[in-house]
Amino acid sequence: MRFVAQRVRSASLYADGQLVSEIGRGLVVFYGVKVGDTEQQAEKCAEKIAALRVFADENKKMNRSVSEADGEVLLVSQFTLYGSVKKGNRPSFTEAETPQRAEELYRFCTEALCRLGIRVKTGVFGADMQIVQNNDGPVTILFEI
Numbered sequence: 049m050r051f052v053a054q055r056v057r058s059a060s061l062y063a064d065g066q067l068v069s070e071i072g073r074g075l076v077v078f079y080g081v082k083v084g085d086t087e088q089q090a091e092k093c094a095e096k097i098a099a100l101r102v103f104a105d106e107n108k109k110m111n112r113s114v115s116e117a118d119g120e121v122l123l124v125s126q127f128t129l130y131g132s133v134k135k136g137n138r139p140s141f142t143e144a145e146t147p148q149r150a151e152e153l154y155r156f157c158t159e160a161l162c163r164l165g166i167r168v169k170t171g172v173f174g175a176d177m178q179i180v181q182n183n184d185g186p187v188t189i190l191f192e193i
Contacts, residue, residue: 049089049153050080050129055102055187059122061171062178069169074119075100076181079157080129081150082143090153092193094160097121102187110187115166123161124171124179125154147174 053075060070077097102110103117114121127150131139144150151173161168171177 049082049085049093050192051093051097051190052078052126052129053097053100053102053189053191054078054181055184056122057182057184059179059181061122061124061169062180063172063175068172068177069122071120071122071167071169073117073184074121074167075102075114076122076124076179078124078126078129079154080126081145081153082130083145085145085153087153087156089193090157091160094157094164094166096191096193098161098164098166100189102189115164120167120169121161122169122171122179123154123158124177125150125173 056074056076058072059076061068098115099113101113103112103114103119105111127141127144130144131141132143133139154173158168158170
């Protein structure tokens, strides 16, 4: 699994021209599932997102998690995180998991975040989405489990 987490002041997600989700201060997390990924990896990813210390403490050091900062997470499924341009310029998505399995793990990760006490909003799996973000910092973290 691969994630890109961006610290935001706010974010809104639209599908088919309709507002679907919005958050205030928090993280927009783009979530990609690779062929063979498991529920255990999704659980670890949720734990990593919940514990990621990218919010400032009273000394202006990145030392607080999203929950400690009273923030939210907008979790967005994004198979293109596994797009490869090693051979040419048109991305190949052979490493990306099938939509059915990817959606299962996306939902599992969402539920795991909720179990950890994180306020989570989601996109629409498989939809063409438009995301408006007010990035903070900017702070962008890429990680893979």
